[in-house]
Amino acid sequence: MKIACVGGGPAGLYFSILMKRQDPGHDITVHERNPAGSTYGWGVTYWASLLDRLEEHDPESARAVRENSVRWSDGRAHVGDRTTTHRGDEGFGIGRRTLLDLLAERARALGVRVEFEDEIADGAELPDADLVVAGDGVHSGVRERHPEHFGTEVVLGRNKYIWLGTTKVFDAFTFAFEETPHGWIWFYGYGFGEDRSTCVVECSPETWTGLGLDRADEAEGLVLLEKLFARPLDGHRLIGRATAGGSAQWLNFRTLTNRTWSRGNVVLLGDAAHTTHYSIGAGTTLALEDAIALAGALGARTGQGRAELAPALDAYERERRAALLSVQSAARHSAQWYENLPRYIGLPPAQMFALLGQRHSPLLPYVPPQLYYRIDRAAGRLEALRRLKRWLGPRVARTLHARRG
Ligand SMILES: Cc1cc2nc3c(=O)[nH]c(=O)nc-3n(C[C@H](O)[C@H](O)[C@H](O)COP(=O)(O)OP(=O)(O)OC[C@H]3O[C@@H](n4cnc5c(N)ncnc54)[C@H](O)[C@@H]3O)c2cc1C
Structure with a gap:
């Protein structure tokens, strides 16, 4: 052939x-x-x-x-x-x-x-x-x-993101959320080699324009992000492109x-x-x-x-x-979890992290976060409840979605 x-x-x-x-x-x-x-x-x-x-x-x-x-x-x-x-x-x-x-x-x-x-x-x-x-x-x-x-x-995602590298070598899968006067900005970072990690930075369009990232060129944008994330990056550099030519772009996910x-x-x-x-x-x-x-x-x-x-x-x-x-x-x-970040970011750290791990759930957007957290904790201990939650999740989501529609 x-x-x-x-x-x-x-x-x-x-x-x-x-x-x-x-x-x-x-x-x-x-x-x-x-x-x-x-x-x-x-x-x-x-x-x-x-x-x-x-x-x-x-x-x-x-x-x-x-x-x-x-x-x-x-x-x-x-x-x-x-x-x-x-x-x-x-x-x-x-x-x-x-x-x-x-x-x-x-x-x-x-x-x-x-x-x-x-x-x-x-x-x-x-x-x-x-x-x-x-x-x-x-x-x-x-x-x-x-x-x-x-x-x-x-379908274009609402948030803006940019795919960067960094010289900081993360030893864990790392999420870092920083609050600015224009809203939250965050990255997910993970190592992939001896001297580099990936760093995907994301924020709402309002934060993006509020911080001036829409007008900054690549070098100015990186300096601003390095300052914002100086703590989780331990002062390390962010890098735009892995190879010469072109520059890293802010995009909306497709x-x-x-x-x-x-x-x-x-x-x-x-x-x-x-x-x-x-x-x-x-x-x-x-x-x-x-x-x-x-x-x-x-x-x-x-x-x-x-x-x-x-x-x-x-x-x-x-x-x-x-x-x-x-x-x-x-x-x-x-993707929606991050688009609705203000709903979760103020929770006590352990709850916020647990719900970050549950962001794929179809039920979570429809249940008050703290109630969801308690159900999830109980479900973790009680397998029957977990099965119920799995069964209930898509149904409640479908019903509420249809009503809103
Ligand atoms: C910010 C971000 C982070 C991601 N992180 C992860 C992750 O952690 N884990 C994961 O599994 N996935 C991740 N992905 C997704 C992953 O990168 C893609 O899903 C994956 O690369 C798809 O592979 P592909 O071979 O279909 O396409 P691509 O990798 O896009 O390859 C397409 C190739 O086709 C070539 N090409 C295009 N047009 C032509 C043409 N006309 N003639 C000849 N060649 C052409 C391109 O140069 C390219 O090399 C991420 C994506 C993004 C945007």
């Missing part, structure tokens, strides 16, 4: 690896517009279950990912000068650049052609292939050729969905198909899981070396849509 992957992000690269492993006879090219080793963003988080899945599908890349990741086992929240630590929240961080480098290396070793600085321009013909995989990210140009067919919908994920021999993968708010740290994992599902669906429907495309693409889409439902709901509620 001749396969062209547009975009050498985690989705496209991992898919090419899995297809080559399935059948070394596949002719696969990954077209990536950026030069090797240059990418946006800093480190990404993931959880142990991803390593298990990678291990199952390609032990070689699983080992490389594990060896190049850092691990944390605690969560910490700074609210002004108060600090709360929660033991036992385990997770991993890996530099996005490292992840892409090692996936590209593995793909090449298996015989995939990984072509850097090879942009498939908007007006240009798509590569001639049996299957064209659009792994070209949230702004997918391949998808944008047929927006009506794909039925793309985008939650993207598509009515359908394929058109003829073209299929959407990863962020091109769907996005989930960064505050649940799942986009890369979902992109890799898409790749696993698509390769699996194609492999299961291969006759005489050539996949029967349409049923395979349908099966892939069905499987992934079902798997995404709960994650998309969690991401929506998590």
Whole structure:
């Protein structure tokens, strides 16, 4: 089978690896517009279950990912000068650049052609292939050729965010909230290497303009943020771009969905198909899981070396849509939690941190926070109550939502 992957992000690269492993006879090219080793963003988080899945599908890349990741086992929240630590929240961080480098290396070793600085321009013909995989990210140009067919919908998040790095190496997953005369501003930080951490800064649009961040250039903005977060950063620097060229931008998160994920021999993968708010740290994992599902669906429907495309693409889409439902709901509620920060930030530290951990809950927006906290504590001790809470949550949320609507 001749396969062209547009975009050498985690989705496209991992898919090419899995297809080559399935059948070394596949002719696969990954077209990536950026030069090797240059990418946006800093480190990404993931959880142990991803390593298990990678291990199952390609032990070689699983080992490389594990060896190049850092691990944390605690969560910490700074609210002004108060600090709360929660033991036992385990997770991993890996530099996005490292992840892409090692996936590209593995793909090449298996015989995939990984072509850097090879942009498939908007007006240009798509590569001639049996299957064209659009792994070209949230702004997918391949998808944008047929927006009506794909039925793309985008919901813009209300808050402003910027994806930064820092020389501070966090030893726990760190949240830091600072109050300013213009409202709250906060970051989530996590280590991903020996000398760097990721730092995603977020605030409401009112705080953003009130602080003058809308008018500041990158250097001025970083100086202001370093001052605001001097305490949790221990005076360390913030860094805009991982590589030279361009500057870090303040953005509104785009939650993207598509009515359908394929058109003829073209299929959407990863962020091109769907996005989930960064505050649940799942986009890369979902992109890799898409790749696993698509390769699996194609492999299961291969006759005489050539996949029967349409049923395979349908099966892939069905499987992934079902798997995404709960994650998309969690991401929506998590984004809303931060958009409603004043509702939670004044609670006693232990309660605030507990509800921060519960931000995915569909019930939380509809129950007074302190009551929710008490129910949650009781549910933690009483399994029956926890089941009731799980059963009740979506129902109460649906009813209240319908009434408000
Ligand atoms: C602030 C922030 C924090 C995040 N943190 C996390 C996290 O902690 N954990 C996590 O799992 N996820 C995280 N994510 C999400 C994650 O970055 C994405 O979900 C993931 O990168 C999607 O992978 P992908 O391969 O689908 O797309 P991308 O990684 O976007 O890759 C697409 C590739 O296609 C290339 N490309 C685009 N157009 C063309 C073209 N025309 N021709 C050739 N190449 C092209 C691009 O250069 C790019 O390399 C975060 C996202 C944001 C915004």
